[in-house]
Amino acid sequence: MGTEAATGSAVxxxxxxxxxxxxxxxxxxxxxxxxxxxDALIDVDFRVAxxxxxxxxxESGSGKSTLAGCLALLEKPDRGGIWFAGNEVSGxxxxxxxxxxxxxQMVFQDSAxxxxxxxxxxxxxxxPLEIQGRETGKxxxxxxxxxxxxxxxxxxxxDRRPLEFSGGQRQRxxxxxxxxxxxxxxxxxxxxxxxxxxxxxxxxxxxxxxxARHALTYLLVxxxxxxxxxxxDFVAVMHRGAVVEQGTRQDVxxxxxxxxxxQLLNSCRGIESAFRSARSGGRS
Amino acid sequence: xxxxxxxxVHGMLLLIAVSILCFLFADLAPGSFFDEMKLNPQISSxxxxxxxxxYGLDQPLxxxxxxWVKSVLRGDLGYSFAYNxxxxxxLVIRARNTLLLTTSATLVAxxxxxxxxxxxxxxxxxxxxxxxxxxxxxxxxxxxxxxxLVLLYWVVxxxxxxxxxxxxxxxxxxxxxxxxxxxxxxxxxPVTVLVLASLPILIRHVRAxxxxxxxxxxxxxxxxxxxxxxxxxxxxxxxxxxxxxxxLFGLSLAGLLSSSLLVEVVMGWPGLGPLLLEASISRDVYVxxxxxMASTLFMILGGILADVMLVVVDPRVRxx
Amino acid sequence: MASRRKIIVxxxxxxxxxxxxxxxxxxxxxxxxxQNRDFPFVPPTRLHxxxxxxxxxxxxxxxSWVARPDGLYQYEESREHEFPVHLFVPGPRYQIAGVFTSxxxxxxxxxxxxxxxxxxxxxxxxxxxxxxxxxxxSLAAGLLATAISLFLGLCMGCVSGFxxxxxxxxxxxxxxxxxxxxxxxxxLAVRSFLPLHVSSGQxxxxxxxxxxxxxxxxxxxxxxxVVLSSRSRKYVLASRGxxxxxxxxxxxxxxxxxxxxxxxxxxxxxxxxxxxxxxxxFFGLGLSEPMPSWGSLLASLQQYNVLVSYWWxxxxxxxxxxxxxxxxxxxxAFHQQLQSDSI
Numbered sequence: 052m053g054t055e056a057a058t059g060s061a062v063x064x065x066x067x068x069x070x071x072x073x074x075x076x077x078x079x080x081x082x083x084x085x086x087x088x089x090d091a092l093i094d095v096d097f098r099v100a101x102x103x104x105x106x107x108x109x110e111s112g113s114g115k116s117t118l119a120g121c122l123a124l125l126e127k128p129d130r131g132g133i134w135f136a137g138n139e140v141s142g143x144x145x146x147x148x149x150x151x152x153x154x155x156q157m158v159f160q161d162s163a164x165x166x167x168x169x170x171x172x173x174x175x176x177x178x179p180l181e182i183q184g185r186e187t188g189k190x191x192x193x194x195x196x197x198x199x200x201x202x203x204x205x206x207x208x209x210d211r212r213p214l215e216f217s218g219g220q221r222q223r224x225x226x227x228x229x230x231x232x233x234x235x236x237x238x239x240x241x242x243x244x245x246x247x248x249x250x251x252x253x254x255x256x257x258x259x260x261x262x263a264r265h266a267l268t269y270l271l272v273x274x275x276x277x278x279x280x281x282x283x284d285f286v287a288v289m290h291r292g293a294v295v296e297q298g299t300r301q302d303v304x305x306x307x308x309x310x311x312x313x314q315l316l317n318s319c320r321g322i323e324s325a326f327r328s329a330r331s332g333g334r335s
Numbered sequence: 336x337x338x339x340x341x342x343x344v345h346g347m348l349l350l351i352a353v354s355i356l357c358f359l360f361a362d363l364a365p366g367s368f369f370d371e372m373k374l375n376p377q378i379s380s381x382x383x384x385x386x387x388x389x390y391g392l393d394q395p396l397x398x399x400x401x402x403w404v405k406s407v408l409r410g411d412l413g414y415s416f417a418y419n420x421x422x423x424x425x426l427v428i429r430a431r432n433t434l435l436l437t438t439s440a441t442l443v444a445x446x447x448x449x450x451x452x453x454x455x456x457x458x459x460x461x462x463x464x465x466x467x468x469x470x471x472x473x474x475x476x477x478x479x480x481x482x483x484l485v486l487l488y489w490v491v492x493x494x495x496x497x498x499x500x501x502x503x504x505x506x507x508x509x510x511x512x513x514x515x516x517x518x519x520x521x522x523x524x525p526v527t528v529l530v531l532a533s534l535p536i537l538i539r540h541v542r543a544x545x546x547x548x549x550x551x552x553x554x555x556x557x558x559x560x561x562x563x564x565x566x567x568x569x570x571x572x573x574x575x576x577x578x579x580x581x582x583l584f585g586l587s588l589a590g591l592l593s594s595s596l597l598v599e600v601v602m603g604w605p606g607l608g609p610l611l612l613e614a615s616i617s618r619d620v621y622v623x624x625x626x627x628m629a630s631t632l633f634m635i636l637g638g639i640l641a642d643v644m645l646v647v648v649d650p651r652v653r654x655x
Numbered sequence: 656m657a658s659r660r661k662i663i664v665x666x667x668x669x670x671x672x673x674x675x676x677x678x679x680x681x682x683x684x685x686x687x688x689x690q691n692r693d694f695p696f697v698p699p700t701r702l703h704x705x706x707x708x709x710x711x712x713x714x715x716x717x718x719s720w721v722a723r724p725d726g727l728y729q730y731e732e733s734r735e736h737e738f739p740v741h742l743f744v745p746g747p748r749y750q751i752a753g754v755f756t757s758x759x760x761x762x763x764x765x766x767x768x769x770x771x772x773x774x775x776x777x778x779x780x781x782x783x784x785x786x787x788x789x790x791x792x793s794l795a796a797g798l799l800a801t802a803i804s805l806f807l808g809l810c811m812g813c814v815s816g817f818x819x820x821x822x823x824x825x826x827x828x829x830x831x832x833x834x835x836x837x838x839x840x841x842x843l844a845v846r847s848f849l850p851l852h853v854s855s856g857q858x859x860x861x862x863x864x865x866x867x868x869x870x871x872x873x874x875x876x877x878x879x880x881v882v883l884s885s886r887s888r889k890y891v892l893a894s895r896g897x898x899x900x901x902x903x904x905x906x907x908x909x910x911x912x913x914x915x916x917x918x919x920x921x922x923x924x925x926x927x928x929x930x931x932x933x934x935x936x937f938f939g940l941g942l943s944e945p946m947p948s949w950g951s952l953l954a955s956l957q958q959y960n961v962l963v964s965y966w967w968x969x970x971x972x973x974x975x976x977x978x979x980x981x982x983x984x985x986x987x988a989f990h991q992q993l994q995s996d997s998i
Contacts, residue, residue, distance in 0.1 A: 125896055152898040165889040167908055178907075179897035232897065352832050357844065476980040478930045480937065481972040484956055491963050593839035597934065601957075611840060612938055615847035623847050630840045 064137065065098035066236060066268050067122055072097070072131035074117055091117040092128065093292040099236070099285075104262070104269040106279040106300075108315065109289035115272045118289070119240045122270065123157040124148065135236070153183060153232035160241035162221035166213040172199065172224055173209035179231040198227040203257055219250035223257070230261070238270045243278060255282060276319045280304060288312045342642045346635035353631045357624045358400045403624075413621030417614065422625045425610060430629050432501060433606035437595050437633075439522070440529035444537055445584075447530070452541025453568050459546050467542065471535035479532040479594050483601040486528050497521050499603035525602045532594050533587065540583050544576040551575075578649045585641035588634050658995060661988040669981040676790035680749025683784035684763040684770045687947050689747065691769070691779030694720060696728045699774045699967050706737055714739045719768045728964075738768035774967035776955060782967060786974050789947035793936075794978065796863050796948075797929035801921055803867025804928075805874055808920075809913065812878025813905060817886060827879070830872040841869050842931060846940050855946050862941050866931045874920050878913055885909045915993045922986035926979040933975060949975055 072095040078087040091114045099105045099122075107115050120126035121133065124140065133140040135151060143151065159165040166175050176198050177191040186194055196206035202223040213221055222242055229237060239258075243251045259282070261267060273279055279286060279300075286303040288296040288311065295309040307313045403413060412422040455467045490498045497503060503517050548554065549572055557567050599608030607626050614622035675682050702715040716739040718732035744763035750756050764770050773782035815826040833841070845865050885891065885908060894904050929949075935941035936950025943951050949971040955961050956968055 123896060125892060149898050152896065155896075157893070157896055159889050159893065161889060165893055167888075167890045169911055178894065178899075182894070182897045182899045182903060228893070349832065349835055352828075353836065356832060472983075473980075476983050477976050478933070478979060480930070480934055480953070481976060484953070484962075484969065484972065488956075488962055488966070488969070491959070589835065589837045592837035596837070596839045596843075600938065611843050612940075615843045615940060618847055623844055627836070627840055627844050630837055631835065634835055634837070 066101040066136060067097075067099040067270075068134040069095060069097040069118070069122065070132050070134075071095070072118070072121060072128045072133070074121065074126070074128045074130075090292045092121070092131075095131070095292075095294050097122075097287060097294055097297070099268060099270055101235075101268050102262070102266050103284040104271055104282055105285040105287065106283035107270060107272045107287050107289060108274065108276060108279055110274065110315075112291075113289040114292040115274075115289055116240055119157070119238050119270065119272050123155055123238050124152065125157065153179075154234050155236045155238070156229040156232065156234040157238040157240060158222070158225050158229050158242045160244055162218065162225050162242075163213065165225055166221065166228075168213055171210045171212055172204075172216075175213065175224065176228045176231060179228060183232060185232075194231070195227075198231055199224075201230070201261075202227045203253075217250075219246055219254060222246065222254055226254075226257070226261075230265075233265070234267070236268045236270070238272070240272045241274070242271075243273065244275065251278070276315060288315065338646065339639070339642060342639055346639060349635060350628065350631055354404075354624070354628060355400070357627055358396065358403070403621075412625045415614070415619050415622045417617045417619045417622070422621050425622065426607075426625050426629055429605060429607045429610045429626075430633075432604065433592075433595055433599065433608065434633070436522075436525055436529065436599070436604060436606060437591055440526045440533070440595070441584075441591065443526060444530045444533045448534060448537035448541050449573075452538045453545055453573065455538070456542045456545035456549060457564070457568055459549070464542075467538060471539050474531065474535040479528065479597050480601070482531050483528045483598055486524055486531075487601060490524050496523055498524070501605050521604075525598045525604050528598045528602070529591070529594055532598075533591060536587075537583075540580060541576070544579050545572060548572045548576040574648060578645065581641050581645045581648065584644075585638045588637040592630050592633065658988060658991040662985070662992060665981065665984040665988050669985055672977060672981055673794065676787055676794055678751060679784070679787035679791055680751055681757070681759070682761045683749075683781070683787045684746065684760055684772070685781035685784040686747040686749070687780060687785045687788040688945065689780065691775065693722070694730075694769070694771075694775055694779040695777045696961075696965050697730055697771050697775040697779070698965075700769070700771045701732070702740070703737075707734070712739070714741075716740060717764055717768055717770060720771075736768075738764040740764055740770065773970040774965065776952075776968065777961075782952070782970055785947040785952060786949070786971050789949045789952055789971065790974060790978075792859070792942060792946060792948045793929050793932055793950070793975075796859065796866070796932040797925045797927075799863045800867035800870070800928040800932070801924040803864065804870040804924055805917055805921060807868065807871035808874025809878055809917070811871060811875040812913075813882055813909070815875065816879040816882025817901065817905065817909070823879070826875070830875055833869065833872040834876075838869065838931070839934065842866065842935065843940070845869060846935065855942060858942055859946075862932060862935060866928050866935075870924065870928070874917075874924075877916050877920065881912050881916055882909055885912050915989075915996070919986055919989045919993065922982050922989055926982040929978060930975070 072092050073090075074092040076089040076091055078089075093114075095114075095118060097118065107118065109115050117126065121128050128141070131141070135155065140148075140151065170178075173192055173195040176195040177186070180186045180191055180194060192209065196209055199206050199209060204220060204223050204227070208216070213224065216224060225242070243254060246254065255278075258269065262269060271279070271283065283300045285298065286296075286300050287294050288303065288309065290309075290311045296303055296307065296312045303312060304316065307316055406413065410423065412426060414420075415422050415425060418425060451467075455464055458464060487498060490496050497517075497520055499521075501518070501521050502514075503509075503521075506514060506517060509517060545568075554567060554572060557571050562571070595606065596608035596611065598604065599606040600612055603609070607629060611623065611626040613619070614626065697720050700717050700720070702717060704713075704715055705711055706716065716737045718734055719736065719738065720730045721733040723729040723731050740762055741764070742762050743759050744765075745758045746760040746763055748756060748758055762770070769781075771781050771783065773786060775781055776785075811826050811830070815823045842865065846862075849861060849865070888908070891904055891908050894908060899907075932941055932948065933950035933953065936943065936946075936948045937954050937957075938950075939954065941950055942948040943954075952971040953968075961968055
């Protein structure tokens, strides 16, 4: 996907849009009156362009995961609205929500925690199909094998348990599971963190392949700016619960407006240039 | 001492809740002491009805509970239909006897368990440990009822000690010292049963706790400094191992009271146990409620005692 | 591995014990209700291998008991006739599990000799047979009560851990109430509030219900812990993302984690509840005469003369200890297996 196409799609309407999202976490100690209030999201406006890769960056505690959770319909914001493909999501009833879920999927950071260790790979991948009632019996297994092949895993491993896979292979499993319902929008919440660089690269290539094949829209949440610099079309920077800057990669990385963005970029300039020189050509 | 304050309030709330539970049960009961009386053809139903209203049993539940709470606060715990005396006088004597039995048994059990457990832990991996684990396993499998009966059998056969009861028949005629000896003689068997019942689990926990602490690095450091073994065991290791043991003490109180009930009934020791049993059979409501409340009170007091000990022994609790 | 072998050994022992008790009609040489008024308080029949003239028999034999004229309840063996012990002998009719009827008993002797392996009681009833049949009652009580406790604990624990907030708070406060009271006091209190004079079948069910219901708190707490930790797993969140209902998540992801706890708790609770039933029956608040529960069998020891002179009346205690040892070793083995599994 070139820059022109990216800019072009920015003109088109966003696939996912959030306006005025706010969320607070309140912890109350059982016997005293003290309340600990954490402002995870403060009046966030955010857009995700279709068939592109949007990256969400920021330090730990900036609210990235909370925003991702809200967009994945796994968490409810206190205030604000979310639109998916033009339809408002926030006021949806249970039935409409259930219809929406197959279109939005999430891949988590910790693959070992995200996959039930007692179930074999085939059942894990087929779980969404089973829940949604799309396939039954033998077809489930066949579909699971298909998905495994698609993410680069051998279908012979369909009966192995997650802990028998390596970290990178487990993320492929999680990916296969997320793809089972043929979603349009995939959220990757730090899915590449904790993997070694070569595995990261492999998974990244797989992701880009899948995007091309299935016209997927990605939201990549990451604290790794070097990674983001390689692959993102659009970047949004979060700081203490607010989105401080949003735009194309070139704009945000090349001409950062917000002081915090500049701070972030400065702290990893060295790594970034090392990346750029190491992968000459990259994805620019 | 915010921690202790909280625990005391917690205990009082528990007492109130238990009393409500007791009254709920009593109300849900199909029939009562007086239904048994009704079966007696010699007593007319009018008499029964009159007695019922005299005791206020024909009032609705909240009224009865309210009256009971008011009278408790005045020190009056209700009336025993079976014994025809106020519950309070019954309870005080029986509770005192049970307390005597349980506190002595607890003291003796812990006084044996701690040195024994510490010694076994210090010889971890040796034959002493295997013997102790096998022995405790076996004794854990023998129910207290059986232990009580076996001990009673032995006592009866050998006539070594009086079998049952708290005092001999001619107690009042004895001199002061003889009275003490008589009490002590009656005391030995019930206390032994209780101690035998609780010892296995105590020894195991002391051993486990000590073994864990002895593996810590500060112990190695102490050894490296050439500090003597006994000092390490009791001055360095035991205070740290004491924390889970004190919690165990708090948790074991319920089991102790149940065991003492059993022992008291089998050995004829006049404590809360036989009282509750008789009241249970004759559906003497206020006695049952009183006995259950008394046992709950003991539990709570024991729990608070355990919390106090914890605060004293473990400085980490104070920081909170 | 070692812990698996331990489980197999312990479970085999337990199963054979239960098998013998289930097949009480077959294993017991006598009818438990049959009274022999001529032979009250007979000591256990001695098995002999050496006969008259010093002959050694491979098959054990017994002598007939004859009442001694000088004392009350004094017996001696009459050496006139040797009665060998046979296997698979005909005897009084019995039913297994209310379905299967037969005459054949595992072992026995010919009339007029009688085989009292554990002596007789004051009605001349064979204690050994009564212990076996009593085991059916006491074990059934323990098993049923355990089922009730575990079921209640599972329900409360799941509701508490899954739905959280005020349901969790109130359930746990209630559990604390049940846990703070000494179990025997609680049992007696609850039992006291229920009618005394009911039929033995109803008494049994009542007993089971009371023991089982009172003990729901500890399993509920443990299950709640498992449910809480499972619920916070990312894969549960992922399942919600696929649109899974609460029921699906409970069934697929949460319940399987409870099986280990349920098994270990079962192995720990059954002996406790058997002891509870025995204790209550011993006190006269449970099953009483003529039901041969181990508790009512042991209750005769409360009489001074029985305690002193007739030591074989202790036999039900041995059965109780064997059952407890069996279950505790199974519980131990399960626990060790679970520990090694989670590592």
